[in-house]
Amino acid sequence: MYMNGVSLSSLIVAEPGQSYQSEKLVNRWIEVLVDCPGGSGLYTYRLPDHLEVKPGDILSVPFGTQLLGGIAIRFVTQPPVDLPIEKVRNVEDVVSVGFFASNYWELLNRVASYYYTPLIQVIRIALPPGLLGRSQRRIRLPKNDNNETNLSSGSSSLPFLSSAAQQILKLLQAQADGDYSFAYLQRQVKAAYQGVRELQRRGLVESYLEPPQLTRPKQQKAVIMIGATFERDLTIRQREVLEVLRRRGGELWQSELLQICSASTSILKTLEQKGYIIIQEREVLRTAAVFPPLGDGTQADTPAMDMTKILTSAQSEALGVITHLEGCAIVLLHGVTGSGKTEVYLQAISPLLGKGKSALVLVPEIGLTPQLTDRFRARFGNKVSVYHSALSDGERYDTWRQMLTGEPQVVIGTRSAVFAPLPNLGLIILDEEHDSSFKQDSPIPTYHARTVAGWRAELENCPLVLGSATPSLETWVSVGEQINSKSRSVASVATQSQSSKLEITSTPPTHYLSLPERVYSRPLPPVEVVDMRLELQQGNRSIFSRSLQSALEQLLERRQQGILFIHRRGHSTFVSCRSCGYVLECPNCDVSLSYHHTEENAPQTLRCHYCNFGRSHPQSCPECGSPYLKFFGSGTQRVAQELAKQFPQLRFIRFDSDTTRTKGAHRTLLTQFVNGEADLLVGTQMLTKGLDLPQVTLVGVVAADGLLHLSDYRSSERALQTLTQVAGRAGRGEEPGRVIVQTYTPEHSVIEAVQNHDYQSFIHAELEQRQALNYPPYGRLILLRLSSPDPIQVENTAGLIAAALPTHEGLDILGPAPASILRVANRYRWQILLKFAPSALPQLPDWEEVRQLCPGSVSLTIDVDPLNMI
Numbered sequence: 001m002y003m004n005g006v007s008l009s010s011l012i013v014a015e016p017g018q019s020y021q022s023e024k025l026v027n028r029w030i031e032v033l034v035d036c037p038g039g040s041g042l043y044t045y046r047l048p049d050h051l052e053v054k055p056g057d058i059l060s061v062p063f064g065t066q067l068l069g070g071i072a073i074r075f076v077t078q079p080p081v082d083l084p085i086e087k088v089r090n091v092e093d094v095v096s097v098g099f100f101a102s103n104y105w106e107l108l109n110r111v112a113s114y115y116y117t118p119l120i121q122v123i124r125i126a127l128p129p130g131l132l133g134r135s136q137r138r139i140r141l142p143k144n145d146n147n148e149t150n151l152s153s154g155s156s157s158l159p160f161l162s163s164a165a166q167q168i169l170k171l172l173q174a175q176a177d178g179d180y181s182f183a184y185l186q187r188q189v190k191a192a193y194q195g196v197r198e199l200q201r202r203g204l205v206e207s208y209l210e211p212p213q214l215t216r217p218k219q220q221k222a223v224i225m226i227g228a229t230f231e232r233d234l235t236i237r238q239r240e241v242l243e244v245l246r247r248r249g250g251e252l253w254q255s256e257l258l259q260i261c262s263a264s265t266s267i268l269k270t271l272e273q274k275g276y277i278i279i280q281e282r283e284v285l286r287t288a289a290v291f292p293p294l295g296d297g298t299q300a301d302t303p304a305m306d307m308t309k310i311l312t313s314a315q316s317e318a319l320g321v322i323t324h325l326e327g328c329a330i331v332l333l334h335g336v337t338g339s340g341k342t343e344v345y346l347q348a349i350s351p352l353l354g355k356g357k358s359a360l361v362l363v364p365e366i367g368l369t370p371q372l373t374d375r376f377r378a379r380f381g382n383k384v385s386v387y388h389s390a391l392s393d394g395e396r397y398d399t400w401r402q403m404l405t406g407e408p409q410v411v412i413g414t415r416s417a418v419f420a421p422l423p424n425l426g427l428i429i430l431d432e433e434h435d436s437s438f439k440q441d442s443p444i445p446t447y448h449a450r451t452v453a454g455w456r457a458e459l460e461n462c463p464l465v466l467g468s469a470t471p472s473l474e475t476w477v478s479v480g481e482q483i484n485s486k487s488r489s490v491a492s493v494a495t496q497s498q499s500s501k502l503e504i505t506s507t508p509p510t511h512y513l514s515l516p517e518r519v520y521s522r523p524l525p526p527v528e529v530v531d532m533r534l535e536l537q538q539g540n541r542s543i544f545s546r547s548l549q550s551a552l553e554q555l556l557e558r559r560q561q562g563i564l565f566i567h568r569r570g571h572s573t574f575v576s577c578r579s580c581g582y583v584l585e586c587p588n589c590d591v592s593l594s595y596h597h598t599e600e601n602a603p604q605t606l607r608c609h610y611c612n613f614g615r616s617h618p619q620s621c622p623e624c625g626s627p628y629l630k631f632f633g634s635g636t637q638r639v640a641q642e643l644a645k646q647f648p649q650l651r652f653i654r655f656d657s658d659t660t661r662t663k664g665a666h667r668t669l670l671t672q673f674v675n676g677e678a679d680l681l682v683g684t685q686m687l688t689k690g691l692d693l694p695q696v697t698l699v700g701v702v703a704a705d706g707l708l709h710l711s712d713y714r715s716s717e718r719a720l721q722t723l724t725q726v727a728g729r730a731g732r733g734e735e736p737g738r739v740i741v742q743t744y745t746p747e748h749s750v751i752e753a754v755q756n757h758d759y760q761s762f763i764h765a766e767l768e769q770r771q772a773l774n775y776p777p778y779g780r781l782i783l784l785r786l787s788s789p790d791p792i793q794v795e796n797t798a799g800l801i802a803a804a805l806p807t808h809e810g811l812d813i814l815g816p817a818p819a820s821i822l823r824v825a826n827r828y829r830w831q832i833l834l835k836f837a838p839s840a841l842p843q844l845p846d847w848e849e850v851r852q853l854c855p856g857s858v859s860l861t862i863d864v865d866p867l868n869m870i
């Protein structure tokens with residue numbers, strides 16, 4: 001397999017065939033993963049005697065009328081019962097031995113076994129779609145040491161070869177590169193298959209799998225401004241568009257410009273005709289569509305101005321530890337919000353690239369990445385690529401190939417990027433490691449990128465850095481606990497001036513590194529808690545407390561910017577009738593519908609946040625006909641409406657999954673905000689994840705209560721993380737910040753911890769509770785999720801399974817119980833929770849047997865270490 005003139009197989013195969021799981025060649029049946037349009041899956045083939053195959057090899061197999069590439073997955077003792085033996089076809093050949101580097105193959109196997117998932121499902125997430133189907137088997141003359149095609153051996157014909165072999169050799173020698181597709185040779189030469197085998201045996205030719213050619217580079221329209229004066233012939237609208245373009249330096253992608261201005265292409269055509277702009281097709285590397293940098297260049301790091309920063313002493317101490325690590329180690333970088341963790345990452349990666357190594361940077365959500373990607377790109381230029389599931393197949397494929405070149409590079413991606421096939425990995429960074437989006441709930445494997453990253457670091461023998469201002473309790477216990485119990489006597493970590501570290505000698509070694517202060521010793525913002533019960537008692541019926549109202553007014557006066565955090569998107573969480581109390585519900589799920597009202601003239605809709613069912617908002621109650629329908633609970637839209645009513649001069653941008661649905665929307669909205677086109681950013685969870693906007697001085701939490709009262713054992717931890725993170729967006733620049741948290745339960749321990757910036761005391765109290773109840777990080781959980789369109793069958797099956805589970809000490813079986821929302825998308829859901837001490841693991845049931853208890857209509861997902869219990 002060759003790409004860019006480099007042998008792919010030599011890159012990704014460390015030691016071909018050495019440490020694959022040793023499955024003995026006792027069976028003649030093998031399951032092969034075939035992946036092409038029209039047929040994707042695991043198929044059973046017969047192994048001819050003369051072929052030696054190991055799992056992980058690339059084979060060529062007949063499929064319909066084609067010959068396709070496939071990955072050997074595992075040997076089986078017999079073909080599936082429904083497949084008559086005479087119908088089983090033979091593996092045609094081995095194309096590439098050890099396609100996967102052995103440690104990568106080992107990683108996939110570990111994921112499969114820990115998450116009780118068939119290996120094929122794991123390979124599926126690791127490989128870009130359609131890889132095998134699009135690849136082509138080729139035959140070539142071997143290269144000599146100078147990488148030139150070795151033609152000498154065959155300049156005269158070799159009499160001991162069969163005629164097919166001679167003909168093939170002749171064809172290859174006549175061709176400049178000595179290289180043909182196997183399909184071509186088969187058309188040209190009779191018995192080409194035997195001929196090729198014969199030549200391969202004698203080492204006269206090689207067989208390899210060539211991935212598809214890069215599809216035509218993607219072209220995208222760019223708008224370029226020409227001429228600087230605006231004449232009278234312009235409408236106001238046209239002038240606006242030009243103004244935006246000018247403010248952005250005179251060049252923008254057309255799609256982006258249209259999005260910012262909410263304009264149509266016709267306006268650009270007119271401007272082009274009038275000679276103000278030109279529209280040009282430009283080539284974009286699909287992996288690198290990040291032009292232009294966020295903002296006007298004064299806020300974000302841009303190539304022109306980005307410089308390695310002089311580190312604070314805590315940063316440089318942390319960096320020193322990280323850069324001196326040898327081999328595998330797990331590092332918790334616990335830095336308060338705005339302490340400059342990203343700068344540590346950047347400087348830790350920099351020397352690696354020089355040594356020919358690559359780095360993997362995992363982030364929670366793609367909404368976060370425009371800023372982070374810009375920073376990395378500013379530092380490392382085109383060595384940076386982005387890999388996440390929202391990429392198109394083509395983009396994913398390009399990036400995947402780019403990684404396999406082995407060039408030292410930095411890959412930034414979301415959880416699935418933990419499988420990015422980077423050879424020569426020197427460092428893995430998992431930023432905002434506490435974030436639950438690193439966990440996949442479905443489909444299987446229900447992996448946690450942090451767990452997989454730990455294995456990967458071990459197998460690649462490189463460090464893993466887990467960064468957070470609010471570390472997860474899991475990480476805290478595995479890395480930070482010891483240092484923490486020591487420093488508990490220290491008054492408060494925030495007053496420690498030096499970073500502290502501790503090495504715990506276990507395998508792999510762990511390090512706790514702390515950045516207890518913000519850069520330039522900027523203070524963490526004071527947090528004011530407002531008791532909304534008192535507001536109401538004192539006659540304030542607005543959703544904004546008096547305190548928040550005056551802060552918003554101040555914001556306007558001082559021309560500063562702020563963020564308003566709301567727990568939910570949409571307008572209201574439910575709509576009900578004032579006359580009869582009827583609540584509008586989703587016909588498919590057991591939840592109420594949320595009211596959505598997107599724009600001035602858009603139709604008002606009711607939407608289900610679980611299955612996305614939508615309907616128009618009724619004029620009157622479907623039950624009693626009363627016209628008085630009332631909205632309860634406030635989402636982002638409602639808050640936006642209230643803002644518009646109470647603060648008409650305040651310009652705001654809504655930042656939630658409703659407004660960031662289109663590609664590039666995150667970037668566009670943030671750019672507008674950075675450029676001062678709005679005073680306030682109003683949004684959900686998305687705001688909490690790593691945004692670095694120095695001009696933000698005010699953060700308001702409209703209602704903390706929605707976060708506090710979720711019914712699972714992690715809700716306090718999660719609430720504190722979210723609130724601390726959102727509070728941490730304030731006061732990151734020169735102006736000090738302030739935070740206002742509105743709540744009906746100001747005495748809640750989470751609220752107190754946010755107010756005092758005291759994460760550690762909270763952790764201790766929380767850990768004690770977890771330990772008492774044997775919840776993670778002390779005990780382990782496995783959640784069996786059952787669902788079916790048939791309510792009776794799923795309940796019965798849940799009962800059957802629960803009864804069949806082994807009972808022994810140390811294994812608690814909770815349930816079966818209906819899920820907290822029984823029906824979603826017309827499927828009824830039941831669950832069984834297994835809780836056990838890690839040592840109980842070997843006595844877990846045989847999941848295959850458990851699966852057999854499920855009738856066809858009931859599906860079972862085994863969620864290992866579940867985070868989301870709904």
Ligand SMILES: Nc1ncnc2c1ncn2[C@@H]1O[C@H](COP(=O)(O)OP(=O)(O)OP(=O)(O)O)[C@@H](O)[C@H]1O
Nearest residue numbers: 309310311312337338339340341342343519690692
């Ligand atoms: N040594 C330094 N000197 C000056 N500025 C710095 C330094 N280190 C980082 N910064 C700047 O401080 C700001 C905050 O840094 P960064 O975004 O990395 O914080 P963080 O620790 O990741 O915060 P959070 O956890 O809240 O996302 C950034 O604008 C960054 O450019």
Ligand SMILES: [Zn+2]
Nearest residue numbers: 577580621624
């Ligand atoms: Zn009614």
Ligand SMILES: [Zn+2]
Nearest residue numbers: 586589608611
């Ligand atoms: Zn629904």
